[in-house]
Amino acid sequence: xxxxxxxxxxxxxxxxxxxxxxxxxxxxxxxxxxxxxxxxxxxxxxxxxxxxxxxxxxxxxxxxxxxxxxxxxxxxxxxxxxxxxxxxxxxxxxxxxxxxxxxxxxxxxxxxxxxxxxxxxxxxxxxxxxxxxxxxxxxxxxxxxxxxxxxxxxxxxxxxxxxxxxxxxxxxxxxxxxxxxxxxxxxxxxxxxxxxxxxxxxxxxxxxxxxxxxxxxxxxxxxxxxxxxxxxxxxxxxxxxxxxxxxxxxxxxxxxxxxxxxxxxxxxxxxxxxxxxxxxxxxxxxxxxxxxxxxxxxxxxxxxxxxxxxxxxxxxxxxxxxxxxxxxxxxxxxxxxxxxxxxxxxxxxxxxxxxxxxxxxxxxxxxxxxxxxxxxxxxxxxx
Numbered sequence: 001x002x003x004x005x006x007x008x009x010x011x012x013x014x015x016x017x018x019x020x021x022x023x024x025x026x027x028x029x030x031x032x033x034x035x036x037x038x039x040x041x042x043x044x045x046x047x048x049x050x051x052x053x054x055x056x057x058x059x060x061x062x063x064x065x066x067x068x069x070x071x072x073x074x075x076x077x078x079x080x081x082x083x084x085x086x087x088x089x090x091x092x093x094x095x096x097x098x099x100x101x102x103x104x105x106x107x108x109x110x111x112x113x114x115x116x117x118x119x120x121x122x123x124x125x126x127x128x129x130x131x132x133x134x135x136x137x138x139x140x141x142x143x144x145x146x147x148x149x150x151x152x153x154x155x156x157x158x159x160x161x162x163x164x165x166x167x168x169x170x171x172x173x174x175x176x177x178x179x180x181x182x183x184x185x186x187x188x189x190x191x192x193x194x195x196x197x198x199x200x201x202x203x204x205x206x207x208x209x210x211x212x213x214x215x216x217x218x219x220x221x222x223x224x225x226x227x228x229x230x231x232x233x234x235x236x237x238x239x240x241x242x243x244x245x246x247x248x249x250x251x252x253x254x255x256x257x258x259x260x261x262x263x264x265x266x267x268x269x270x271x272x273x274x275x276x277x278x279x280x281x282x283x284x285x286x287x288x289x290x291x292x293x294x295x296x297x298x299x300x301x302x303x304x305x306x307x308x309x310x311x312x313x314x315x316x317x318x319x320x321x322x323x324x325x326x327x328x329x330x331x332x333x334x335x336x337x338x339x340x341x342x343x344x345x346x347x348x349x350x351x352x353x354x355x356x357x358x359x360x361x362x363x364x365x366x367x368x369x370x371x372x373x374x375x376x377x378x379x380x381x382x383x
Contacts, residue, residue, distance in 0.1 A: 030075060030360045032082040037075070046074040065366050072364040079360075083352045084153045093152040103147050160348045161341035168336035176332050177325045180206045205335060213323060215280040217292060218316040220256040222249075225265035226308040242302035242309040249313070250299055256313055265308070275315060 028036040049070055053060050060066050111128040112120055120128065133143055179198050182190045183206035191199070224242045226235055245263050248254045257274035260267065269276045280288050287305060294300045294314045302309040 027361075029362050030079055030358065032079055033086060033357050035082060035086065037078050037082060042075060042078060045078065046071045049074055065368055068364050068366055075360070075362070079358060080349065083349070083356055084156070085149055087352055088149070088152040088156045091156055093155050095148050095151045095155065099151055100144060100148050103151060104144070107147075157345055157348075161344045164344035164347070165337065165340035168333050168340070172336055173329055173332040174325065176202055176205070176336060177328070180209060184210055201336075201339060205332075209323070209328070210281070211279055213321040215292065215320040216277055216318050217314050218275055218277050219291070219294075220260070220274050220313045220315060221266070221269060221276060222256070222259050222264045222311045223266040224263070224302070224309045224311075228307075239302050239304075239309055242311050246299055246301070246311045249311075259311075280320075 027039040029039050029042045030037045050061065050067065053070065060070075108125065108129055111125045111132070114120055114128075133140060136143075138146070175198070179194060179202035182194070183199075183202055194202070222242070222245055224238050224245070226238045230238070241263075245259055249256055249259050254262070257270070260269055260274050278291060280292060283291075284305075287303065290303050291300070291310075291312060291314075294312060296314050296317055299313045300311060302311055
């Protein structure tokens with residue numbers, strides 16, 4: 001969603017607090033222990049979320065059930081936010097004015113550049129900040145109160161995690177390391193023996209470490225696209241075009257960056273100065289084999305793919321690396337600690353839900369059975 005800069009600062013966008021600004025005639029979409037979530041606030045957040053999908057993943061919105069699921073998840077999150085806010089107030093969590101001010105200073109830094117990345121003057125940045133407040137229908141005091149509420153919730157959650165989460169043991173970090181090794185080596189027999197919990201814990205770290213330690217090259221690419229319905233003759237013409245581009249670069253008539261700007265059908269590398277990093281294993285093996293066999297400083301002949309031809313120059317190579325348990329033990333411990341904290345927070349939230357009276361006044365209609373919730377902390381409506 002193109003989240004506005006005010007909403008983006010919030011830990012969980014506790015919009016229940018903004019209900020103070022709503023009209024008396026506003027309808028209610030849900031109540032949490034008697035506290036209403038107003039339709040105006042719900043519509044504001046759901047429309048912003050849908051706008052985000054429209055900008056980033058428009059195909060998702062083609063399915064009406066997806067739209068329904070997104071809107072339902074928005075309401076679920078608003079209910080969760082209200083539960084947490086109420087709990088923080090019940091616990092009388094204190095937030096210092098200095099802490100609020102520090103957060104606001106950080107938020108205002110996001111207004112120091114315009115949409116194009118150009119630096120703004122202090123006066124221009126302040127105007128942009130004020131305009132965003134106005135757009136959100138917030139006074140500065142309401143904004144301050146929202147930040148204070150969010151900091152109180154964060155303090156409460158951090159306190160719960162510290163109290164209930166246990167520090168990982170050496171045996172746990174060693175087991176995680178062993179599971180990661182099994183996944184990285186692709187030992188199917190051993191993988192099948194892993195419990196679902198151990199598999200889900202190790203998989204993201206295994207993927208990350210595979211990427212970090214894999215052989216990689218830094219290259220400059222020119223891509224000549226070939227239409228998917230192209231004839232053999234068209235392919236030949238495009239291959240000749242790629243060869244001509246190579247000749248121009250090799251003869252010094254044009255730099256690689258200029259070739260990308262002028263001839264490439266993929267301008268993405270220009271954002272990084274005309275270079276990109278390729279990690280072995282992310283592309284098809286036959287492509288990897290050809291690309292990784294190009295020597296540093298060499299310009300390749302056209303490399304054929306299903307979409308067209310690449311002409312590349314390899315600028316740098318990094319060999320595959322290995323790692324030991326000792327080298328990554330601190331990272332494993334941090335990862336396990338974070339997982340424990342998340343587990344403690346989910347249990348805490350579930351306990352709040354069990355004690356709460358939650359009523360939902362809207363019904364979400366699906367043409368097919370509703371998709372499973374994305375979060376374990378999805379509150380159920382209580383009649």
